[in-house]
Amino acid sequence: MRNFIIFLVFLFSNVLASDYYNNFYSDFHNSSKTFISNADMHEKDFLDPEEIKLTWTNALVRIPKNDGSIIRTSVKELNKYDDFSKSNFKTIIYLHGCSGHWSGTAKRIDFFAKNGYAVIAPASMARKKYAQSCDTAINKGGMYRKVLKIRQIDAENAVLMAKKLSWVDKNNIFLFGLSEGGITVATYNPQNLKAKVNARVIEGWTCNAGWPEYIGVNTPDNEPVLSMVAKNDPWFQLDILRGHCGQFINDNPYSKSIVIDDGSQLSKSHGLMHDMKIKRTVLDFLKKINK
Numbered sequence: 001m002r003n004f005i006i007f008l009v010f011l012f013s014n015v016l017a018s019d020y021y022n023n024f025y026s027d028f029h030n031s032s033k034t035f036i037s038n039a040d041m042h043e044k045d046f047l048d049p050e051e052i053k054l055t056w057t058n059a060l061v062r063i064p065k066n067d068g069s070i071i072r073t074s075v076k077e078l079n080k081y082d083d084f085s086k087s088n089f090k091t092i093i094y095l096h097g098c099s100g101h102w103s104g105t106a107k108r109i110d111f112f113a114k115n116g117y118a119v120i121a122p123a124s125m126a127r128k129k130y131a132q133s134c135d136t137a138i139n140k141g142g143m144y145r146k147v148l149k150i151r152q153i154d155a156e157n158a159v160l161m162a163k164k165l166s167w168v169d170k171n172n173i174f175l176f177g178l179s180e181g182g183i184t185v186a187t188y189n190p191q192n193l194k195a196k197v198n199a200r201v202i203e204g205w206t207c208n209a210g211w212p213e214y215i216g217v218n219t220p221d222n223e224p225v226l227s228m229v230a231k232n233d234p235w236f237q238l239d240i241l242r243g244h245c246g247q248f249i250n251d252n253p254y255s256k257s258i259v260i261d262d263g264s265q266l267s268k269s270h271g272l273m274h275d276m277k278i279k280r281t282v283l284d285f286l287k288k289i290n291k
């Protein structure tokens with residue numbers, strides 16, 4: 001009977017946690033987004049200040065508190081909080097995948113905040129003009145090639161805007177991306193030198209593609225990179241997508257490429273940050289390169 005009660009408590013707590021994450025992010029989920037056709041997308045709109053502003057003001061924010069709890073908010077709601085304004089947080093700019101923010105986003109950014117990092121996650125899909133770039137139901141990507149330009153613009157803006165915040169440690173800003181966000185992290189090449197970051201983490205991307213602008217890792221040697229991918233990731237089964245970012249990674253002594261190839265379920269997964277060993281690896285990497 002005691003074991004049965006423990007099981008029920010465990011089950012109920014997980015259901016509540018799942019409901020919390022799904023409800024909290026319902027406004028940003030792919031299902032609530034109305035996409036426009038590729039033909040109606042114009043590059044002049046990519047740099048429209050109002051479009052870019054939407055991705056920043058709707059960015060999700062996580063800030064660790066001294067008591068171990070977390071401030072969960074967005075950029076546009078930041079003015080409701082002032083008890084952290086004199087702090088100086090190492091900060092992660094988190095880039096979501098092709099389906100936008102979802103429960104997995106919440107779990108990742110909460111994890112980083114619980115480990116002492118402030119997190120800002122720009123919402124590219126908050127743009128009014130946005131074409132669908134993938135279909136997660138069938139693991140289909142590449143539906144809108146130029147989405148990478150949009151994601152790079154939003155990432156650069158987020159870094160620049162973050163550096164204007166008094167509580168952000170300008171010497172410790174890290175770029176983390178999952179899937180399409182990982183592609184953006186790998187190819188990130190800011191036009192403004194002030195938008196440079198201190199390190200990058202790539203989750204769920206091989207750095208191999210049929211489109212040249214999607215290939216490789218675009219980082220100087222003074223910028224460490226951690227890349228992580230499963231060898232049998234269901235998203236990357238085409239020959240042109242197979243491989244890993246270690247084929248392109250720089251010579252920085254802290255840079256590291258991890259390929260999960262042990263026959264486990266993780267070696268067949270797209271997202272890897274639910275695995276405790278992977279979480280520890282990411283934290284160890286960030287700790288080593290902190291300035």
